[in-house]
Amino acid sequence: MPAAGSKGAPKNPGQLKDDTSSSRDEKQVVLRALSSPPFKDYRVWWSLSDSKYAGTAMIIKKKFEPKKVSFNLDRTSSKHEPDGRVIIAEFESFLLLNTYAPNNGWKEEENSFQRRRKWDKRMLEFVQQVDKPLIWCGDLNVSHEEIDVSHPDFFSSAKLNGYIPPNKEDCGQPGFTLSERRRFGNILSQGKLVDAYRYLHKEKDMDCGFSWSGHPIGKYRGKRMRIDYFLVSEKLKDQIVSCDIHGRGIELEGFYGSDHCPVSLELSEEVEAPKPKSSN
Template sequence: MKRFFQPVAKNGTATKKQAVESKELNDVTESAAAEAESGNEAKEPLRFLSWNANSFLLRLKNNRTEFVDLIRSFDPDVIAIQEVRLPAAGRKGESKNQGIIKDDTSAAREEKQAVMRALSVSPLSDYQVWWSLADSKYAGTALLVKHCFKPVSVKFSLESGASRDTHVPDGRVILAEFKTFRLLVTYAPNNGWKEEETSFQRRRKWDKALRKFVSQESKKPLIWCGDLNVSHQDIDVSHPDFFRTAKQKDYTPPNAEDVGQPGFTAAEKQRFSQILKDGGLVDSYRWLHKSQDFENGFSWSGNAVGKYRGKRMRIDYFLISEQLVGRLLHSDIQGSGIDHKGYCGSDHCPITLELSPATSTVPAHLPHVSSIDTDSTTGIDVKEITPEGVCP
């Protein structure tokens, strides 16, 4: 564990041991790529968990038991975390290493040690971790993949020609390629309330970049998960009229399509529809859950006090390429109610996705199955697909 706690050099660049730390992660993907090219069979993840933790460190300190219980119960092959809120290595005012957690001060070192200790204990020790971090305690994403599932490559940018050291600002993107599919983890910037560079304009640029990415041709289908910060339809919010007309103080945006709660403006919803269309993507949760579930159908819940009490939105997603729909078993929201049951301390709750093996195609209309061992529709033994604690 010592290698995780080395300070950065005075110029903000990685020290020799930090360079080794990054190289070890790269070696994993290079080995997997060589294995894939050799034609060897590679096992593929089937169970995925995504969660905006609203500070991963705080959740590991204060809500670890609840989070670990969920991991043990669902046994995900891949865990995607958004809003990590751990600063990247590097001194103030100098370039940062977004793949390494800051540890050049006593406070930062203690925080990093707390995170790494938590990750060194089962069941989290079963996972390899990749970080994409912001310069400060803001935003950031993390990808945890079971050691037996080696991605072919892991990148941190949407640009096809970007090097592995290129990170999207604020660490908002992780793109992992496996043998038969690509996994995109994103933490979308909030739309904000105003026609400003850090609000509407930033979100427009983000949506444009995502639309460009999903429109690019690829031989591998896409699984895209994360806090996408948009509720697509009225059914995806608890109080449509409230969110549609919400304003910040007395400010009214110059364009009517930008009026409303960030994440529920007409402009955002229209752009999201276009991204789904251009990318040939399906909202996995809505595919399986056609009607509104007022108790369990939202992934974000407002403060328990004030005008947002009871106001909820579904802004966390698993989007999948159309060719994966036939393998879709489950897509679920793991929290419920206005009191944040199952939220593990965050204002977002975890969401989960489960696919059948590539060799076992199930009907696209497969109904939701929650707690039974065998799916009566397909005859698939759900437990046998991915036994708890064991890679298939």
């Protein structure tokens, strides 16, 4: 859903657009769903873009009210990130971060490479500065390792209309270029973060190990990537119970009409440190 606001007017990224008949109809569909079980027991926060291509939402059970919700990587700012790409919920003992990372794009000339590099730099700074254990989820638009794509050679050599970027590290499918993957690895390392799915699932799963799938018709049929994640601070890794991808197969079972499927994480309650044994 786009952000509220008529054409040419300032937008409100925290509200759903409803100034046209089609947007009002769409809004009513969404609000009816959110007022029905099980969602009626949840509260939703929006950070929306001016158009439908971007935006995020966070839905939290009402009994787990966060201390603060912000919409900018600068947590002191009251503004939303451009395109509604960030929601941060602060709880007593952890931060929950939801992001929609910008796509790297195919061409340096379109400034998409620069936009993604800037985003990754800001994410690196954010994870290095957090003052609580972090749970970070969302479409991060990167597949970290070859195990995270169905066909590594296909994605490594992918081109748009034959175009080859001048820097070899920027070549290939957006989300699987060497430069993106290396920056992502650095974010994990410097932020002391654990990829929850890969922590539990060490082997490649060609059936249900990918969260994004290409168009079911054409050269991208059956070509899949894992670009949606749950990352957790290292101090939370022993609390990871499960992390699962809920879509499977090239027929896109569990994708519900999208090119992405749901990913879930379950954490146990805090693990108590073993008490030291007393010596006589």
